[in-house]
Amino acid sequence: MSELNCPCGRGIYTHCCEPLHRGQRDAESAEQLMRSRYSAFAKHEIDYIVSTTASGQQSHLDIAAIRDWAMSNQWLKLEVIQHLPRLDKTHAQVEFKAHYQHVDQVHVHHETSNFVFINRQWYFLDPTTDQTVTMKQPCICGSGKKFKQCCARFL
Numbered sequence: 165m166s167e168l169n170c171p172c173g174r175g176i177y178t179h180c181c182e183p184l185h186r187g188q189r190d191a192e193s194a195e196q197l198m199r200s201r202y203s204a205f206a207k208h209e210i211d212y213i214v215s216t217t218a219s220g221q222q223s224h225l226d227i228a229a230i231r232d233w234a235m236s237n238q239w240l241k242l243e244v245i246q247h248l249p250r251l252d253k254t255h256a257q258v259e260f261k262a263h264y265q266h267v268d269q270v271h272v273h274h275e276t277s278n279f280v281f282i283n284r285q286w287y288f289l290d291p292t293t294d295q296t297v298t299m300k301q302p303c304i305c306g307s308g309k310k311f312k313q314c315c316a317r318f319l
């Protein structure tokens with residue numbers, strides 16, 4: 165693959181995911197955010213992976229592990245299987261397959277991810293962060309709604 169091609173497969177990196185990585189443009193959809201997060205793994209843009217995770221989850225991310233994971237693989241190809249842009253007013257879902265090579269083996273990571281739209285930006289809801297939020301506490305996305313009325317259903 166040429167260095168010029170965007171890892172997400174949608175064109176030239178400088179016109180595709182790079183402006184998002186540089187903070188020059190916001191993702192227009194959950195799918196675009198998902199693509200840019202995949203590209204961020206491929207380009208080792210770890211800060212971007214952190215900053216596009218729901219705000220209340222960012223401090224619970226294992227950044228060293230994310231960096232390690234990004235750098236220890238070759239990111240071969242992204243396939244978006246399905247994008248459901250409106251699960252409700254502020255949530256969307258993207259099903260994808262990330263093809264990558266780890267040491268000398270090719271793997272396919274098949275995942276269905278949920279995203280929240282808040283303050284005019286999309287964020288990834290990470291189902292793996294280790295944090296305790298009660299249903300009555302404010303949501304981890306920063307919406308100001310109670311957790312149970314907001315992102316709890318999508319985690």
Ligand code: ZN
Pocket residue numbers: 280303304305306307314315316
């Ligand atoms: Zn929420």
